[in-house]
Amino acid sequence: MRSFKPKSHLSSALSFLTIIAIIWYVFYSQTPSAAVEDSLPATEWSTARALEHVKAMSVQPHHVGSAAHDDVRDYVVTQLQAMGLQVTTQKGYTMDPWGNLANPENILARIKGSQDNSKALLLLSHYDSDPHSSKGASDAASGVATILEGVRTFLAQNKQPLNDIIICITDAEELGLNGAELFVNEHPWAQDVAMVLNFEARGSGGPSYMLVETNGGNRKIIEEFSNAGVEYPVANSLAYSIYKMIPNDTDLTVFRKDGDINGLNFAFIGDHYDYHTELDNYERLDRNTLAHQGAYLMPLMNHLSNIDLSDELKVPEGDDYVYFPMPIIKMVSFPFKWLPFLIIGSGLLLVVLIVYGIRKRRISFGQILAGFVPFLGSLIIGYLLSNYGWVGIKSGSFYVDQQHGFSYNGYWLIAAAAMTAATLCFFLYHKYYKKDNVASLSIAPLFILWLVCLLIAFPVGDGGL
Structure with a gap:
């Protein structure tokens, strides 16, 4: 008869519980806990205020050509004007990858920096929804709402940045990145852009992943990302390398390919079955995920708008960092050559x-x-x-x-x-x-x-x- 060893069984149980606790903490520490508070000061980014924008823009599908599409565009323009910004639109014709002619209308505004002739930081998302039944709450009303609330918060702090900050809310992204192509190739402001922060979605929840878009190495981008002090970085060089191999594109891809402009994508992919369906609605958007987008935007906007962007954060191809997040430490990075x-x-x-x-x-x-x-x-x-x-x-x-x-x-x-x-x-x-x-x-x-x-x-x- 086999004897019972209580100490051995206790050790096994504690080991198992420790493993479970570590796994739970790794997932828990990836995103902020979004307490949707209505009373946060105007100088702080608020998930509650961002949600109001998402709700207003995702009442119904707003694909290009629909009446709701015009309503969403007018809503974004009105919100930016209410912040005291001079808003313009850019309209023109572009050809999508399948040979179809599109007539996108981008929304543009600019916060003037204190340094003349400096390079600019650009905040990017798109306001059209998928041309089907999708209400576009995540893709990409969440991105537009993140930027609207971020810009409002930044302006409420009454601090003039060193560099100009350009807000570019593109159109017809779902048709073929047409709005981005129109801006990069035809708008004079595109020549001023040194860095882009793009907010996207391929689902309705989960952590937002940071992915680099660059024609060169990533070293200086990762250095400045770390210097910005992002609290919940979900980014690793393995995902960066895989992303470079797959055919998926965002508006930011056009900036890299046509304008040789560096940038960072912030996209969440959890609950992917909601993507481009009627389930992409206000109710199903994960509040923690929206808070995570804001947790990226605010420190990066504050940091990148106040450093010298004249060299455009460019380094030769191959000058890369290996990087990955760690609980408590936040971000670990070191040269790939090590x-x-x-x-x-x-x-x-x-x-x-x-x-x-x-x-x-x-x-x-x-x-x-x-x-x-x-x-x-x-x-x-x-x-x-x-x-x-x-x-x-x-x-x-x-x-x-x-x-x-x-x-x-x-x-x-x-x-x-x-x-x-x-x-x-x-x-x-x-x-x-x-x-x-x-x-x-x-x-x-x-x-x-x-x-x-x-x-x-x-x-x-x-x-x-």
Whole structure:
């Protein structure tokens, strides 16, 4: 009969709860908690005030050509004029990527800086909704509302910036980035722009991700982003590298391609099934997500409008930083050129630890090789179950496919797949676990992780993360 070991079970339970607590904190710390308060001072960005703009602009679908589209444009113009800004519109004809002629009408305003002939910071979003049933609360009334509330807050502080701040609310983004193309290629203000902050959405919730748009390296952009003191940075160089490989474009892409202008995208993708559907409405917009957009805008607007933008934050291609967020520390970054030395150094350290473990008889080659069985086994079986389980679910008669490939219960499916994979991992390691082989079992995952990092640091062919 197997004896019961209360201390062992208590240790296991505490370890499990600690892991759960860490995971919870990582997600919790990504976005601010949006207490929608109506009584915040005028000099502070308010989620409640931004929500009023979202509600006003998302009453009904407002795609190009609709009566509601004109109403939203007039609303944005009126709000900017109420702040004391001189507002103009830019109207013209552009051709979208499919050869269709569009007649966008952009909304423009400018806050004058104290330094003449300085470069300008541009705040960017679009006011048209998808040409279907979408009310466009997230995409992109949330972006326009973030800018309106941000500009109002900035002006309420009665501080003149060093650089000009241009507000550009584009039109016909959903048709083919037509408003951005019109501004970048035909408006004289485009020549003054050194940096763009673009606010977008591909869902209705979740953290807002920062993605860099640049034709050169990202080093100076990341330095200034860190210097701005953003409280909830959700940004990493892996996402930046992946974004450069995928075909998705925003208005900011036009600034980079046609104007060679750097910028930052801030976009959220949670609840993706709401994207470009009737579910993109005021009620479903996550309040924490909207607060997160404001948490990006205010420190960045204050910082970038008061530094020298004359060099346009440009550095040669390849002059990049590796960067990622960390709780409490906020943002960690270091030159990409350090990565090979870090990888080689960690590899040597791993070898030293293995040799030390063998000499101390805590590690053996046989147990190291055996350790690859539960590790690779859990990866392979987890992949097969998740991948072909999804194929089976999609083929079932109860499943209704979604327009964007992400189902309404997608998060539950991901959670189920993750828990299944974790259960398999625990089960396989439990079968191989012995008191004297813990160190040996740790080598396989450490080696595979190091190998992945090695391939990143020394990529085969072009690219690299």
